[in-house]
Amino acid sequence: xxxxPLGLLRxxxxxxxxxxxxxxxxxxxxxxxxxxxxxxDNRCPHRGMALSHGFVRGNDLACLYHGWHxxxxxxxxxxxxHPDLDPPETIKTxxxxxxxxxxxxxxxxxxxxxxxxxxxASQPLRCFHVQARSDGLAHACRxxxxxxxxxxxxxxxxxxxxARRVFVLENPLDEDRIQVTALVxxxxxxxxxxxxxxxxxxxxxxxxxxxxxx
Amino acid sequence: xxxxxxxxxxxxxxCYKIRLMAGLLGVAYYTVPVDFYPGHEHRSEPMLALxxxxxxxxxxxxxxxxxxxxxxxxxxxxxxxxxxxxYPVSDANLHAQVLQWLGFSARLTASVGAARLNAMLDWxxxxxxxxxxxxxxxxxxxxxxxxxxxxxxxWLVGEGPTIADIACFPYAALSPDAGFEHDGYPAIRxxxxxxxxxxxxxTMPGIHPLHELREDTHDG
Numbered sequence: 001x002x003x004x005p006l007g008l009l010r011x012x013x014x015x016x017x018x019x020x021x022x023x024x025x026x027x028x029x030x031x032x033x034x035x036x037x038x039x040x041d042n043r044c045p046h047r048g049m050a051l052s053h054g055f056v057r058g059n060d061l062a063c064l065y066h067g068w069h070x071x072x073x074x075x076x077x078x079x080x081x082h083p084d085l086d087p088p089e090t091i092k093t094x095x096x097x098x099x100x101x102x103x104x105x106x107x108x109x110x111x112x113x114x115x116x117x118x119x120x121a122s123q124p125l126r127c128f129h130v131q132a133r134s135d136g137l138a139h140a141c142r143x144x145x146x147x148x149x150x151x152x153x154x155x156x157x158x159x160x161x162x163a164r165r166v167f168v169l170e171n172p173l174d175e176d177r178i179q180v181t182a183l184v185x186x187x188x189x190x191x192x193x194x195x196x197x198x199x200x201x202x203x204x205x206x207x208x209x210x211x212x213x214x
Numbered sequence: 215x216x217x218x219x220x221x222x223x224x225x226x227x228x229c230y231k232i233r234l235m236a237g238l239l240g241v242a243y244y245t246v247p248v249d250f251y252p253g254h255e256h257r258s259e260p261m262l263a264l265x266x267x268x269x270x271x272x273x274x275x276x277x278x279x280x281x282x283x284x285x286x287x288x289x290x291x292x293x294x295x296x297x298x299x300x301y302p303v304s305d306a307n308l309h310a311q312v313l314q315w316l317g318f319s320a321r322l323t324a325s326v327g328a329a330r331l332n333a334m335l336d337w338x339x340x341x342x343x344x345x346x347x348x349x350x351x352x353x354x355x356x357x358x359x360x361x362x363x364x365x366x367x368x369w370l371v372g373e374g375p376t377i378a379d380i381a382c383f384p385y386a387a388l389s390p391d392a393g394f395e396h397d398g399y400p401a402i403r404x405x406x407x408x409x410x411x412x413x414x415x416x417t418m419p420g421i422h423p424l425h426e427l428r429e430d431t432h433d434g
Contacts, residue, residue, distance in 0.1 A: 007400060008400070010363075011400035011401070011403075011404060012400075013404070015426055016404075016407065018397070018400075018403065019395070019397050020397065021397075053422075055424065055425045055426040056426050057425075057426060062425070064422065064425075126360050126400075126401075127398075127400050128356070128398055128399075129397070129398030179397075179398065190364040190365050190366075193364040194360075194361045194364050197357060197360050197361065197364070198357070201353065201357055204353075
Protein backbone atom coordinates (compact mmCIF):
# COMPACT_ATOMS: atom_id res chain seq x y z
CA UNK A 1 0.00 0.00 0.00
CA UNK A 2 1.41 3.37 -0.99
CA UNK A 3 1.10 6.48 1.14
CA UNK A 4 -2.56 7.53 1.41
CA PRO A 5 -4.16 10.95 2.07
CA LEU A 6 -6.33 10.65 5.19
CA GLY A 7 -7.88 14.10 5.30
CA LEU A 8 -7.01 17.63 6.28
CA LEU A 9 -4.91 18.78 9.20
CA ARG A 10 -7.39 21.70 9.44
CA UNK A 11 -10.06 19.20 10.48
CA UNK A 12 -7.96 17.65 13.29
CA UNK A 13 -7.09 20.14 16.02
CA UNK A 14 -4.59 19.25 18.75
CA UNK A 15 -6.14 16.91 21.38
CA UNK A 16 -8.59 15.44 18.83
CA UNK A 17 -9.06 11.87 17.70
CA UNK A 18 -10.53 10.49 14.49
CA UNK A 19 -10.95 7.17 12.75
CA UNK A 20 -9.56 6.45 9.27
CA UNK A 21 -8.70 3.57 6.96
CA UNK A 22 -5.78 2.75 4.69
CA UNK A 23 -5.93 -0.32 2.48
CA UNK A 24 -8.22 -2.22 4.84
CA UNK A 25 -6.23 -1.22 7.94
CA UNK A 26 -8.49 0.42 10.54
CA UNK A 27 -6.66 3.40 12.05
CA UNK A 28 -6.94 5.80 14.94
CA UNK A 29 -5.48 9.14 13.87
CA UNK A 30 -4.95 11.58 16.70
CA UNK A 31 -3.17 14.78 17.57
CA UNK A 32 -1.25 15.28 20.79
CA UNK A 33 -1.36 18.52 22.79
CA UNK A 34 2.00 19.41 21.20
CA UNK A 35 0.40 19.16 17.75
CA UNK A 36 2.07 15.89 16.68
CA UNK A 37 -0.11 13.59 14.55
CA UNK A 38 -0.02 9.81 15.06
CA UNK A 39 -1.70 6.95 13.16
CA UNK A 40 -2.02 3.59 14.92
CA ASP A 41 -3.83 0.30 14.60
CA ASN A 42 -7.31 1.19 15.92
CA ARG A 43 -7.32 -1.44 18.65
CA CYS A 44 -6.38 -1.21 22.30
CA PRO A 45 -3.88 -4.03 23.07
CA HIS A 46 -5.69 -4.56 26.37
CA ARG A 47 -9.28 -5.46 25.40
CA GLY A 48 -9.48 -4.65 21.70
CA MET A 49 -11.57 -1.50 22.14
CA ALA A 50 -11.38 0.94 19.20
CA LEU A 51 -8.87 3.57 20.28
CA SER A 52 -10.74 6.10 18.10
CA HIS A 53 -13.27 6.29 20.95
CA GLY A 54 -10.39 7.33 23.20
CA PHE A 55 -9.22 10.73 24.36
CA VAL A 56 -5.99 12.68 24.42
CA ARG A 57 -4.35 13.32 27.74
CA GLY A 58 -1.34 15.57 27.26
CA ASN A 59 0.75 13.81 24.62
CA ASP A 60 -0.76 10.37 25.32
CA LEU A 61 -3.83 8.68 23.85
CA ALA A 62 -6.06 7.07 26.49
CA CYS A 63 -8.45 4.21 25.76
CA LEU A 64 -12.07 4.97 26.69
CA TYR A 65 -12.61 1.49 28.15
CA HIS A 66 -10.09 1.19 31.00
CA GLY A 67 -8.07 4.36 30.50
CA TRP A 68 -4.78 2.75 29.54
CA HIS A 69 -2.43 5.43 28.19
CA UNK A 70 -0.21 5.06 25.12
CA UNK A 71 2.63 7.47 24.32
CA UNK A 72 4.01 8.60 20.96
CA UNK A 73 5.88 5.30 20.40
CA UNK A 74 2.61 3.38 20.79
CA UNK A 75 3.82 1.77 24.03
CA UNK A 76 1.58 1.67 27.10
CA UNK A 77 2.71 4.34 29.56
CA UNK A 78 0.13 4.12 32.33
CA UNK A 79 -2.52 1.70 33.65
CA UNK A 80 -4.97 3.49 35.98
CA UNK A 81 -5.92 0.27 37.85
CA HIS A 82 -2.22 -0.25 38.67
CA PRO A 83 -0.92 3.28 39.11
CA ASP A 84 2.45 2.19 40.53
CA LEU A 85 3.16 -0.31 37.74
CA ASP A 86 5.68 0.51 35.05
CA PRO A 87 3.90 -1.17 32.09
CA PRO A 88 5.95 -3.78 30.18
CA GLU A 89 7.24 -2.63 26.79
CA THR A 90 5.42 -5.52 25.11
CA ILE A 91 2.09 -3.71 25.61
CA LYS A 92 2.31 -1.72 22.42
CA THR A 93 0.05 -0.81 19.54
CA UNK A 94 1.17 -0.90 15.87
CA UNK A 95 2.43 2.55 14.82
CA UNK A 96 2.40 3.75 11.21
CA UNK A 97 4.42 6.43 9.48
CA UNK A 98 2.73 9.87 9.20
CA UNK A 99 3.71 12.90 7.15
CA UNK A 100 2.00 16.28 6.96
CA UNK A 101 2.34 18.09 3.62
CA UNK A 102 0.15 20.74 1.98
CA UNK A 103 -2.17 20.61 4.99
CA UNK A 104 -2.91 16.93 4.26
CA UNK A 105 -2.38 14.02 6.67
CA UNK A 106 -0.53 11.23 4.82
CA UNK A 107 -0.11 7.76 6.28
CA UNK A 108 1.73 4.66 5.07
CA UNK A 109 1.13 1.22 6.54
CA UNK A 110 4.39 -0.01 4.96
CA UNK A 111 7.59 2.01 5.38
CA UNK A 112 8.00 5.76 5.61
CA UNK A 113 5.09 7.94 4.46
CA UNK A 114 5.92 9.75 1.23
CA UNK A 115 3.32 12.39 0.34
CA UNK A 116 2.40 12.82 -3.31
CA UNK A 117 3.40 16.19 -4.77
CA UNK A 118 0.64 18.81 -4.94
CA UNK A 119 1.06 20.76 -8.20
CA UNK A 120 0.09 24.19 -6.88
CA ALA A 121 0.22 26.51 -3.88
CA SER A 122 -2.85 25.22 -2.06
CA GLN A 123 -5.17 25.50 0.91
CA PRO A 124 -7.58 22.90 2.30
CA LEU A 125 -11.01 22.70 0.67
CA ARG A 126 -12.79 19.73 2.22
CA CYS A 127 -12.67 16.00 2.85
CA PHE A 128 -15.61 13.69 2.11
CA HIS A 129 -16.56 10.14 1.24
CA VAL A 130 -18.05 9.12 -2.10
CA GLN A 131 -19.71 5.82 -2.93
CA ALA A 132 -18.09 5.28 -6.34
CA ARG A 133 -15.05 3.88 -8.10
CA SER A 134 -12.08 6.02 -9.04
CA ASP A 135 -13.01 6.21 -12.74
CA GLY A 136 -16.56 7.24 -11.84
CA LEU A 137 -15.24 9.99 -9.56
CA ALA A 138 -12.85 11.28 -12.26
CA HIS A 139 -15.67 11.24 -14.81
CA ALA A 140 -17.89 13.26 -12.48
CA CYS A 141 -15.04 15.75 -11.87
CA ARG A 142 -14.68 16.25 -15.65
CA UNK A 143 -18.44 16.56 -16.12
CA UNK A 144 -19.95 18.75 -13.39
CA UNK A 145 -20.01 22.37 -14.57
CA UNK A 146 -18.82 25.14 -12.29
CA UNK A 147 -20.35 28.61 -12.63
CA UNK A 148 -21.68 27.68 -16.06
CA UNK A 149 -18.39 26.44 -17.49
CA UNK A 150 -17.17 22.89 -18.11
CA UNK A 151 -14.21 21.74 -15.98
CA UNK A 152 -10.84 21.33 -17.64
CA UNK A 153 -8.71 18.42 -16.49
CA UNK A 154 -5.11 19.69 -16.36
CA UNK A 155 -3.60 16.43 -15.15
CA UNK A 156 -4.91 13.43 -13.16
CA UNK A 157 -6.72 14.83 -10.11
CA UNK A 158 -6.17 18.50 -11.07
CA UNK A 159 -9.15 20.42 -12.48
CA UNK A 160 -9.53 24.01 -13.62
CA UNK A 161 -12.92 25.39 -12.53
CA UNK A 162 -13.37 28.95 -13.76
CA ALA A 163 -10.57 31.01 -12.24
CA ARG A 164 -9.71 28.31 -9.67
CA ARG A 165 -8.02 24.94 -9.60
CA VAL A 166 -9.03 22.03 -7.39
CA PHE A 167 -6.75 19.08 -6.67
CA VAL A 168 -8.57 15.88 -5.78
CA LEU A 169 -6.69 13.27 -3.71
CA GLU A 170 -8.13 9.78 -3.35
CA ASN A 171 -7.90 7.17 -0.63
CA PRO A 172 -9.76 4.00 -1.68
CA LEU A 173 -11.72 2.67 1.33
CA ASP A 174 -13.13 -0.43 -0.30
CA GLU A 175 -14.12 -1.61 -3.75
CA ASP A 176 -16.51 1.22 -4.45
CA ARG A 177 -15.96 3.82 -1.74
CA ILE A 178 -13.36 6.58 -1.76
CA GLN A 179 -12.25 9.10 0.84
CA VAL A 180 -11.62 12.33 -1.08
CA THR A 181 -9.35 15.09 0.19
CA ALA A 182 -9.74 18.22 -1.97
CA LEU A 183 -7.37 21.19 -2.08
CA VAL A 184 -7.87 24.56 -3.77
CA UNK A 185 -5.61 27.43 -4.86
CA UNK A 186 -4.00 29.18 -1.89
CA UNK A 187 -5.58 32.53 -2.77
CA UNK A 188 -9.18 31.26 -3.05
CA UNK A 189 -11.56 33.33 -0.89
CA UNK A 190 -14.04 31.84 1.61
CA UNK A 191 -16.79 32.51 -0.97
CA UNK A 192 -14.80 30.64 -3.63
CA UNK A 193 -14.36 27.76 -1.17
CA UNK A 194 -18.09 27.64 -0.37
CA UNK A 195 -18.91 27.54 -4.11
CA UNK A 196 -16.30 24.85 -4.81
CA UNK A 197 -17.52 22.85 -1.81
CA UNK A 198 -20.92 22.74 -3.54
CA UNK A 199 -19.18 21.59 -6.71
CA UNK A 200 -17.69 18.72 -4.65
CA UNK A 201 -21.21 17.81 -3.48
CA UNK A 202 -22.46 17.84 -7.07
CA UNK A 203 -19.51 15.64 -8.10
CA UNK A 204 -20.35 13.17 -5.37
CA UNK A 205 -24.03 13.10 -6.36
CA UNK A 206 -23.20 12.47 -10.03
CA UNK A 207 -20.59 9.81 -9.24
CA UNK A 208 -23.07 8.02 -6.96
CA UNK A 209 -25.99 8.34 -9.38
CA UNK A 210 -23.97 6.90 -12.25
CA UNK A 211 -22.84 4.09 -9.99
CA UNK A 212 -26.47 3.21 -9.29
CA UNK A 213 -27.29 3.48 -13.01
CA UNK A 214 -24.34 1.29 -14.05
CA UNK B 215 -36.62 24.36 42.79
CA UNK B 216 -37.94 22.33 39.87
CA UNK B 217 -39.24 24.45 36.98
CA UNK B 218 -41.11 21.89 34.87
CA UNK B 219 -41.92 18.19 34.45
CA UNK B 220 -40.48 16.16 31.60
CA UNK B 221 -42.14 12.93 30.48
CA UNK B 222 -39.00 11.22 29.38
CA UNK B 223 -37.47 8.14 27.75
CA UNK B 224 -33.73 7.82 28.30
CA UNK B 225 -32.84 6.43 24.85
CA UNK B 226 -34.85 9.06 22.96
CA UNK B 227 -32.81 11.68 21.13
CA UNK B 228 -35.78 14.03 21.24
CA CYS B 229 -36.12 13.73 25.03
CA TYR B 230 -32.37 14.24 25.28
CA LYS B 231 -32.68 17.60 23.49
CA ILE B 232 -34.66 18.88 26.46
CA ARG B 233 -32.43 17.29 29.12
CA LEU B 234 -29.42 18.80 27.36
CA MET B 235 -30.90 22.29 27.04
CA ALA B 236 -31.99 22.22 30.69
CA GLY B 237 -28.47 21.14 31.69
CA LEU B 238 -26.83 23.90 29.66
CA LEU B 239 -29.17 26.51 31.19
CA GLY B 240 -28.79 25.06 34.70
CA VAL B 241 -32.55 24.50 35.06
CA ALA B 242 -33.76 21.89 37.55
CA TYR B 243 -36.76 19.79 36.54
CA TYR B 244 -38.76 16.76 37.52
CA THR B 245 -38.62 13.63 35.36
CA VAL B 246 -41.37 11.07 34.76
CA PRO B 247 -39.87 8.02 33.03
CA VAL B 248 -42.17 6.63 30.33
CA ASP B 249 -41.78 3.02 29.19
CA PHE B 250 -41.55 3.70 25.45
CA TYR B 251 -40.04 0.29 24.74
CA PRO B 252 -41.19 -2.39 25.21
CA GLY B 253 -44.20 -1.01 27.08
CA HIS B 254 -45.49 1.53 24.49
CA GLU B 255 -46.59 3.55 27.51
CA HIS B 256 -46.49 6.77 25.46
CA ARG B 257 -49.55 5.41 23.60
CA SER B 258 -51.39 4.49 26.82
CA GLU B 259 -54.71 6.23 27.55
CA PRO B 260 -53.33 8.38 30.43
CA MET B 261 -50.45 9.56 28.21
CA LEU B 262 -52.79 10.19 25.25
CA ALA B 263 -55.01 12.22 27.56
CA LEU B 264 -52.01 14.40 28.35
CA UNK B 265 -50.55 14.46 24.83
CA UNK B 266 -53.00 13.38 22.11
CA UNK B 267 -50.15 13.12 19.57
CA UNK B 268 -48.80 10.11 21.48
CA UNK B 269 -45.19 11.27 21.20
CA UNK B 270 -42.35 11.86 23.62
CA UNK B 271 -41.14 14.03 25.23
CA UNK B 272 -43.94 15.99 26.89
CA UNK B 273 -43.10 19.10 28.89
CA UNK B 274 -45.52 20.34 31.52
CA UNK B 275 -45.11 23.65 33.37
CA UNK B 276 -48.26 24.61 35.30
CA UNK B 277 -50.96 24.99 32.61
CA UNK B 278 -48.47 24.78 29.75
CA UNK B 279 -48.27 21.41 27.96
CA UNK B 280 -45.79 21.14 25.08
CA UNK B 281 -45.24 18.13 22.83
CA UNK B 282 -42.91 19.52 20.14
CA UNK B 283 -39.19 19.76 20.97
CA UNK B 284 -38.77 23.00 18.98
CA UNK B 285 -41.37 24.77 21.13
CA UNK B 286 -39.81 23.33 24.31
CA UNK B 287 -36.34 24.59 23.35
CA UNK B 288 -37.79 28.01 22.56
CA UNK B 289 -39.69 28.10 25.83
CA UNK B 290 -36.66 27.01 27.87
CA UNK B 291 -34.40 29.64 26.31
CA UNK B 292 -36.97 32.44 26.51
CA UNK B 293 -37.80 31.61 30.12
CA UNK B 294 -34.42 30.78 31.63
CA UNK B 295 -31.63 32.24 29.44
CA UNK B 296 -30.94 35.68 30.87
CA UNK B 297 -28.22 36.31 28.26
CA UNK B 298 -30.77 36.13 25.42
CA UNK B 299 -28.16 34.47 23.20
CA UNK B 300 -29.57 30.94 23.05
CA TYR B 301 -32.68 32.10 21.18
CA PRO B 302 -31.84 35.38 19.43
CA VAL B 303 -35.37 36.62 18.67
CA SER B 304 -34.48 40.34 18.56
CA ASP B 305 -32.43 39.93 15.36
CA ALA B 306 -34.73 39.02 12.48
CA ASN B 307 -32.03 37.27 10.43
CA LEU B 308 -30.60 35.25 13.30
CA HIS B 309 -34.10 34.37 14.48
CA ALA B 310 -35.07 33.16 11.00
CA GLN B 311 -31.89 31.07 10.72
CA VAL B 312 -32.63 29.44 14.08
CA LEU B 313 -36.16 28.61 12.89
CA GLN B 314 -34.67 27.20 9.68
CA TRP B 315 -32.48 24.82 11.68
CA LEU B 316 -35.36 23.86 13.99
CA GLY B 317 -37.17 22.76 10.84
CA PHE B 318 -34.10 20.82 9.77
CA SER B 319 -33.94 19.16 13.20
CA ALA B 320 -37.43 17.74 12.60
CA ARG B 321 -36.17 16.28 9.31
CA LEU B 322 -33.22 14.71 11.14
CA THR B 323 -35.64 13.13 13.62
CA ALA B 324 -37.70 11.71 10.75
CA SER B 325 -34.62 10.38 8.93
CA VAL B 326 -31.73 9.50 11.28
CA GLY B 327 -34.04 9.19 14.29
CA ALA B 328 -36.28 6.72 12.45
CA ALA B 329 -33.32 4.77 11.01
CA ARG B 330 -31.88 4.55 14.54
CA LEU B 331 -35.18 3.32 16.05
CA ASN B 332 -35.28 0.67 13.35
CA ALA B 333 -31.65 -0.39 13.95
CA MET B 334 -31.97 -0.44 17.75
CA LEU B 335 -35.54 -1.54 18.42
CA ASP B 336 -36.59 -3.05 15.09
CA TRP B 337 -39.12 -0.24 14.78
CA UNK B 338 -41.27 -0.64 11.67
CA UNK B 339 -40.23 2.01 9.13
CA UNK B 340 -39.54 2.17 5.40
CA UNK B 341 -35.87 1.33 5.91
CA UNK B 342 -34.76 2.20 2.37
CA UNK B 343 -36.47 5.57 2.46
CA UNK B 344 -35.30 6.65 5.92
CA UNK B 345 -31.72 5.54 5.25
CA UNK B 346 -31.60 7.48 1.97
CA UNK B 347 -33.07 10.52 3.73
CA UNK B 348 -30.53 10.13 6.59
CA UNK B 349 -27.62 10.21 4.16
CA UNK B 350 -29.06 13.23 2.37
CA UNK B 351 -29.68 15.13 5.62
CA UNK B 352 -26.21 14.38 7.03
CA UNK B 353 -24.62 15.44 3.71
CA UNK B 354 -26.58 18.71 3.89
CA UNK B 355 -25.52 19.34 7.49
CA UNK B 356 -21.88 18.64 6.57
CA UNK B 357 -22.02 21.06 3.61
CA UNK B 358 -23.52 23.90 5.65
CA UNK B 359 -21.13 23.32 8.58
CA UNK B 360 -18.21 23.33 6.10
CA UNK B 361 -19.41 26.80 4.98
CA UNK B 362 -19.12 27.85 8.62
CA UNK B 363 -15.53 26.53 8.70
CA UNK B 364 -14.67 28.67 5.64
CA UNK B 365 -15.98 31.76 7.43
CA UNK B 366 -14.14 30.88 10.64
CA UNK B 367 -17.25 30.04 12.65
CA UNK B 368 -18.15 27.13 14.90
CA TRP B 369 -21.92 27.22 15.43
CA LEU B 370 -24.89 26.82 13.13
CA VAL B 371 -26.11 30.41 13.60
CA GLY B 372 -24.22 33.59 14.54
CA GLU B 373 -21.21 33.61 16.81
CA GLY B 374 -22.34 31.38 19.67
CA PRO B 375 -24.41 28.30 20.46
CA THR B 376 -28.19 28.59 20.01
CA ILE B 377 -31.15 26.26 20.40
CA ALA B 378 -30.55 25.42 16.72
CA ASP B 379 -27.36 23.57 17.68
CA ILE B 380 -29.12 21.75 20.52
CA ALA B 381 -32.04 20.77 18.30
CA CYS B 382 -29.74 19.28 15.65
CA PHE B 383 -27.08 17.79 17.94
CA PRO B 384 -28.68 14.58 19.27
CA TYR B 385 -29.54 12.76 16.05
CA ALA B 386 -26.33 13.95 14.34
CA ALA B 387 -24.36 12.62 17.31
CA LEU B 388 -26.36 9.37 17.50
CA SER B 389 -26.17 8.60 13.75
CA PRO B 390 -23.58 5.81 14.33
CA ASP B 391 -26.38 3.92 16.17
CA ALA B 392 -28.00 3.65 12.73
CA GLY B 393 -24.71 2.81 11.00
CA PHE B 394 -23.87 6.34 9.81
CA GLU B 395 -20.33 6.85 11.12
CA HIS B 396 -18.79 10.30 11.40
CA ASP B 397 -15.54 9.35 9.60
CA GLY B 398 -16.63 11.00 6.35
CA TYR B 399 -18.07 14.07 8.09
CA PRO B 400 -15.18 16.11 9.56
CA ALA B 401 -17.22 19.32 9.92
CA ILE B 402 -20.01 17.48 11.76
CA ARG B 403 -17.42 15.75 13.96
CA UNK B 404 -15.81 19.04 15.02
CA UNK B 405 -19.17 20.74 15.61
CA UNK B 406 -20.32 17.79 17.77
CA UNK B 407 -17.11 18.24 19.75
CA UNK B 408 -17.87 21.95 20.24
CA UNK B 409 -21.34 21.14 21.61
CA UNK B 410 -19.90 18.46 23.90
CA UNK B 411 -17.38 21.02 25.21
CA UNK B 412 -20.11 23.40 26.47
CA UNK B 413 -20.29 24.00 30.24
CA UNK B 414 -23.22 22.07 31.70
CA UNK B 415 -23.21 19.49 28.89
CA UNK B 416 -25.03 16.30 29.84
CA THR B 417 -24.61 12.87 28.26
CA MET B 418 -26.93 10.06 27.24
CA PRO B 419 -26.29 6.42 26.26
CA GLY B 420 -24.23 6.62 23.05
CA ILE B 421 -22.88 10.12 23.76
CA HIS B 422 -20.05 10.07 26.26
CA PRO B 423 -18.37 12.98 28.04
CA LEU B 424 -15.09 14.54 26.91
CA HIS B 425 -12.64 13.18 29.47
CA GLU B 426 -9.87 15.30 27.97
CA LEU B 427 -11.54 18.46 29.24
CA ARG B 428 -10.70 17.41 32.80
CA GLU B 429 -7.14 18.46 33.36
CA ASP B 430 -6.00 15.76 35.82
CA THR B 431 -2.82 14.08 34.66
CA HIS B 432 -4.10 10.57 35.29
CA ASP B 433 -7.49 9.00 35.46
CA GLY B 434 -9.52 6.02 34.41
